[in-house]
Amino acid sequence: MNMHRKYVVLVFVLAAFAGGAGFLYLAINTADPSPSHATVLPQPMALPEFALRDEKDQPFDRASLYGQWSLVFFGFTHCPDICPATLQQLSLARERMIADGTESIPQIVLVSVDPERDTPDVIREYTGHFGSGIKGVSGEIDELRKLTAATGVYFAKSELPGGGYTVDHSTVVLLVNPGAQFHAVFSAPYSVDHFVNDVPLIADAS
């Protein structure tokens, strides 16, 4: 092969390499970062009207969810295991998003599915333990069911042998957007990283 042809081949190889490297760079840096754990609804779903009370015994309804993102969890204060563990994770996630400078910091809303025992005073004392940015709400069973039925959340009182009761309940965490629409759902098991990673991605993409 004469020098001229060798030179042409070398230039062609270098050009092909540069082109491949450039394509790879663009592919990596323009890839769509999708949420790793949350399931985003194809279309956000408007929540129904409902009438609950918050930890200050003030009305909490659909309008209370306008203007900010909300992570909504259903539980009760007598739950020793999954409920405090989840609230701990949500609170830690919110603290990390604040520390990261995340633009859309969600409020955390605990919806108690045990209105019999979880009065506003009880809820205020309970949620205050988990830090700021946490609201606790509850109310009449019929009003709770308006919210849970629309979002596919289950809860049911279950009597315990020997007395007392527990409340079986879904463990999902709902992400509600500033338009009070059901936007995405997190399913257990989850971690602090799931919320820290996915909430900003979903908010930025909306």
Place this chain on the structure above:
Amino acid sequence: MHPDRFAAIGTVVVALVCTLVTACGGELSGIPSIENVTVYGPPPASKASVAYFEIHNPGERSIVLSKVSSPQYGQVEIHETRMDGDSGIARMRRLASVTIEPGNRAAFLAGGRHLMLMQPYKRLAAGSPLTLEFQFANGSGIVVSAVLQNRTIQ
């Protein structure tokens, strides 16, 4: 053999055997162990503390955890949060006992099996020392010390 020398050799042999048993963590004798004990106090307005841990059964036979008690609490119960994988519904139920197969570990972790500790005899703050007494169906028992913690929020 001189009696003194015989006694000295016997002492050394016994010491070596005891050391070997200790070094193996009781595995030679199959004694179960309770590890990684964490006890969280209840959030305000809640009633029950919760304990998580791991039971290791190195023996050749199944063991059955039948009861747990504590001098700090009037009532200790074994519970399990059962999650329906499809629906994500959590149901907590009391367990009468837990069987640990030979060579296995039984984990008591958040979202699964756990102890509910209720009716404290006195107000317990984070840092309070606790004693948990694990009783097995074969009559054996293990006493474990722990420290009450608050869940870390920050």
